[in-house]
Amino acid sequence: MTPMPSADSPVPHVEKLTVMQALNRAMRDAMRQDETVHVLGEDVGTLGGVFRVTDGLTKEFGERCFDTPLAESGIMGFAIGMAMGGLRPIVEMQFDAFAYPAFEQVASHVAKIRNRTKGQVHLPMVIRIPYGGGIGGVEHHCDSSESYYTHTPGLTVIAPSNPADAYHLLRAAIASPDPVIVMEPKRLYWSKAEVDLGRQRPGIGKAAIVREGTDATIVTYGQSVPVALEAAEVAKREGRDLQVVDLRSLVPFDDATVMAAVASTGRAVVVAEAQGFSSFSSEVAARIAERCFHSLAAPVRRVTGFDIPYPPPKLEKHYLVSVDRILDAVDSLQWEDQ
Amino acid sequence: MPSDGPQPEGTLVTPRQPRKAPTRAAERPAYDLADAHLLPTPEPIQLVTPEGTPVVDPRLPMPDTETLVRAHDLMVQGRRFNDQAHALVRQGRLAVYPSSHGQEACQVAAAMVLDDQDWLFPTYRDTVAAMVKGVDPVQILLLLAGDWHAGYDPYEHHCAPTATPLATQLVHAAGVGYAARVKGERTVVVAMCGDGATSEGDFHEALNFAAVFKAPVVFLIQNNEFAISVPLARQTAAPSLAAKAIGYGMPGKRVDGNDVAALLAVLGEAVERARAGEGPTLVEAHTYRMQAHTNADDATRYRTSDAVKEWEPRDPILRSSAHLRSLGALDDDHTTALTQRVEEMAAEMRLGMSAERELDPAMLFDHVYATPTPQLREQRAQLLDELAREEAAK
Numbered sequence: 001m002t003p004m005p006s007a008d009s010p011v012p013h014v015e016k017l018t019v020m021q022a023l024n025r026a027m028r029d030a031m032r033q034d035e036t037v038h039v040l041g042e043d044v045g046t047l048g049g050v051f052r053v054t055d056g057l058t059k060e061f062g063e064r065c066f067d068t069p070l071a072e073s074g075i076m077g078f079a080i081g082m083a084m085g086g087l088r089p090i091v092e093m094q095f096d097a098f099a100y101p102a103f104e105q106v107a108s109h110v111a112k113i114r115n116r117t118k119g120q121v122h123l124p125m126v127i128r129i130p131y132g133g134g135i136g137g138v139e140h141h142c143d144s145s146e147s148y149y150t151h152t153p154g155l156t157v158i159a160p161s162n163p164a165d166a167y168h169l170l171r172a173a174i175a176s177p178d179p180v181i182v183m184e185p186k187r188l189y190w191s192k193a194e195v196d197l198g199r200q201r202p203g204i205g206k207a208a209i210v211r212e213g214t215d216a217t218i219v220t221y222g223q224s225v226p227v228a229l230e231a232a233e234v235a236k237r238e239g240r241d242l243q244v245v246d247l248r249s250l251v252p253f254d255d256a257t258v259m260a261a262v263a264s265t266g267r268a269v270v271v272a273e274a275q276g277f278s279s280f281s282s283e284v285a286a287r288i289a290e291r292c293f294h295s296l297a298a299p300v301r302r303v304t305g306f307d308i309p310y311p312p313p314k315l316e317k318h319y320l321v322s323v324d325r326i327l328d329a330v331d332s333l334q335w336e337d338q
Numbered sequence: 339m340p341s342d343g344p345q346p347e348g349t350l351v352t353p354r355q356p357r358k359a360p361t362r363a364a365e366r367p368a369y370d371l372a373d374a375h376l377l378p379t380p381e382p383i384q385l386v387t388p389e390g391t392p393v394v395d396p397r398l399p400m401p402d403t404e405t406l407v408r409a410h411d412l413m414v415q416g417r418r419f420n421d422q423a424h425a426l427v428r429q430g431r432l433a434v435y436p437s438s439h440g441q442e443a444c445q446v447a448a449a450m451v452l453d454d455q456d457w458l459f460p461t462y463r464d465t466v467a468a469m470v471k472g473v474d475p476v477q478i479l480l481l482l483a484g485d486w487h488a489g490y491d492p493y494e495h496h497c498a499p500t501a502t503p504l505a506t507q508l509v510h511a512a513g514v515g516y517a518a519r520v521k522g523e524r525t526v527v528v529a530m531c532g533d534g535a536t537s538e539g540d541f542h543e544a545l546n547f548a549a550v551f552k553a554p555v556v557f558l559i560q561n562n563e564f565a566i567s568v569p570l571a572r573q574t575a576a577p578s579l580a581a582k583a584i585g586y587g588m589p590g591k592r593v594d595g596n597d598v599a600a601l602l603a604v605l606g607e608a609v610e611r612a613r614a615g616e617g618p619t620l621v622e623a624h625t626y627r628m629q630a631h632t633n634a635d636d637a638t639r640y641r642t643s644d645a646v647k648e649w650e651p652r653d654p655i656l657r658s659s660a661h662l663r664s665l666g667a668l669d670d671d672h673t674t675a676l677t678q679r680v681e682e683m684a685a686e687m688r689l690g691m692s693a694e695r696e697l698d699p700a701m702l703f704d705h706v707y708a709t710p711t712p713q714l715r716e717q718r719a720q721l722l723d724e725l726a727r728e729e730a731a732k
Contacts, residue, residue, distance in 0.1 A: 038520075068547070068550075069543070069546050069547060069550055071542075071543045071546065071547070073509065073539060073540055073543055074509055074540070074543030074544065074546065074547050076509075077506060077508075077509025077510055077512070077513065077540060077543070077544065078509055078510075078512055078513040078516065078547050079513060080509070080510045080513055081509065081510040081511060081512055081513015081514040081515070081516065081517065082513040082514075082516060082517045083513075084492075084498075084510060084513070084514050084517070085513065085514040085515075085516070085517025085518055085521070085525075086517055086521060087517045087520065087521075089513075101539075104503065104506060104540075105506060105509070105540075108503050108506060109503075109506060109510070112487070113499075114705050114706070114707070114708070115487070115705045115706055116486075116487035116488045116499055117487075117488050117491070117492060117499060117705075118486065118488075118701070118704075118705050119704070119705040119708075120491040120492060120493060121492050121493070121499075122708065153706050154706050154707070156707070176708075177708040178707050178708050205711070251711070252707075252711035252712060252713070253711070253712075253713065255712060255713070256712075
């Protein structure tokens with residue numbers, strides 16, 4: 001039997017995993033360590049989830065990974081009760097837009113029970129939501145719904161962008177005493193990288209500078225991170241040195257890392273796939289404007305989805321954040337050489 | 339034996355047979371007569387008439403007299419709680435009070451059938467049930483007094499915070515029951531709602547989840563005929579609310595909601611069934627909301643006082659009083675001592691609500707997360723700074 005990696009193991013344990021496999025491993029390892037961890041949702045059992053993220057869990061853990069009736073509010077409310085009763089449920093919402101029926105349970109109960117009861121009842125539960133487009137999905141399968149959750153006090157919201165964060169942030173989410181929403185980058189489920197399962201990464205609440213640069217800072221998260229990194233590569237060839245910050249954790253928000261990064265370059269572009277109006281990217285841009293005003297050489301720019309319902313597959317390329325759109329925004333940052 | 343008594347399992351038709359699992363849904367009969375025992379009785383189950391006369395029913399034994407006296411005392415206490423809380427609103431001590439005046443039989447029975455480790459999931463109108471479960475009366479009122487959203491520790495008496503959104507708590511109850519089963523505990527859950535809440539999607543989802551997972555939950559609907567102003571006919575076209583149970587594969591029971599003896603018997607049976615691992619039961623208790631929805635509501639706009647008067651002789655306390663006096667189990671000495679006890683409680687409620695209670699504004703930030711976020715620490719400091727400057731300017 002292979003030694004079980006734990007978040008604080010000093011032994012390096014490197015494996016090449018996709019985001020999907022990393023999420024699966026995180027649940028498997030947590031379930032091996034703690035028998036109160038249960039997984040529930042639609043098709044998570046025998047099928048292993050429509051994206052196979054829960055593949056093999058029912059085989060290994062039996063009813064601890066179980067299919068529920070097809071009712072999202074019921075799943076969420078049931079998980080609340082399970083958590084009140086001493087378990088650590090992990091809920092899978094099949095798709096972003098299919099989580100909306102559960103929103104009342106999330107906003108009125110998941111987010112508020114600790115506060116209502118002055119901490120006497122808390123809900124150590126995880127809500128996994130595959131989010132975003134770019135996969136040719138038909139309607140209701142491609143929403144970026146994070147702003148509904150980040151706007152709701154009491155929820156922790158994380159958005160991993162790579163296999164290592166997928167593993168370690170999900171482990172941290174399962175261990176958290178508070179409810180955590182995991183915005184899973186659906187389009188990156190199949191992207192692969194080496195993951196050191198034994199080495200702790202920065203926890204929830206910490207952003208990471210994933211590319212150093214001196215000319216401007218791109219602040220982004222989730223499945224927009226690889227697009228931003230690609231834009232930075234192209235910009236490099238064009239003579240601009242872009243820094244990229246991967247937020248990783250939307251709530252709590254890492255003001256310290258973001259503001260230090262933006263102050264170091266003096267220019268900022270916030271990139272997110274979600275519609276821009278009244279969104280999480282608005283919050284990031286506002287915080288930068290409030291806190292870095294005197295370091296800024298240009299107004300903060302945003303590159304987001306248009307304020308339209310998510311488009312049909314044949315038109316989604318016009319909506320999605322692209323390298324060119326990021327570079328256009330960077331070009332507009334009032335450069336002295338222009 | 340009255341024709342409206344409960345039907346024993348299986349006697350309506352053939353005894354329930356163990357069924358072979360059909361390989362395909364299409365091979366299942368559209369309606370299996372062996373399921374008929376899931377249907378409620380045509381009339382609500384009654385063990386004591388409104389006049390206090392016992393109804394002999396060999397299939398559902400009358401609770402013992404000691405239990406009935408305890409239930410009676412708790413109903414009197416509950417009535418006093420309701421009326422005192424109502425008065426506290428007029429005195430400006432409570433923001434609002436949704437009274438269960440007239441529904442005390444349901445309130446008392448719902449909590450009495452539970453053991454300490456069992457959970458109660460009450461709604462905002464189920465404050466008396468929470469009290470019977472053991473929660474301190476003053477702590478129950480702290481929500482309505484505006485101090486905090488929940489005034490008591492739910493784990494102390496296994497009583498969930500009184501739920502304000504409709505039917506959402508029923509799903510939590512199913513989850514708590516499931517968790518208990520997984521952990522091998524004997525816990526049973528009683529989850530309460532009103533007739534209006536049965537129209538909510540979460541009512542359906544809760545019953546369905548509980549039934550599919552055989553969660554040890556008893557769902558108690560207090561059908562008091564009104565959802566604020568809207569009568570039952572606008573909530574459902576079902577023959578009865580209890581009839582919905584068969585759609586989930588659980589037994590549905592109709593019971594006279596002002597007959598505490600019948601409620602104790604029916605709920606007690608359902609609790610034992612749940613404890614034995616046989617799954618959930620839906621109980622519909624027929625009662626009546628004798629007062630307006632809350633003090634803020636004007637019931638004369640949607641119902642006549644004659645309609646209310648019709649229910650007065652069916653009062654649950656009058657009934658139990660007449661019944662117990664006829665048994666010689668209740669006398670004037672008992673009543674005098676009881677009155678004194680409940681007046682002491684009312685005095686404690688008045689005292690508790692008139693006392694100046696220190697509310698620390700900083701607490702607003704303390705229980706949003708286990709560890710406050712940096713942003714909440716900043717906002718907490720901002721508020722404290724504002725308060726300090728206010729204080730300094732005085």
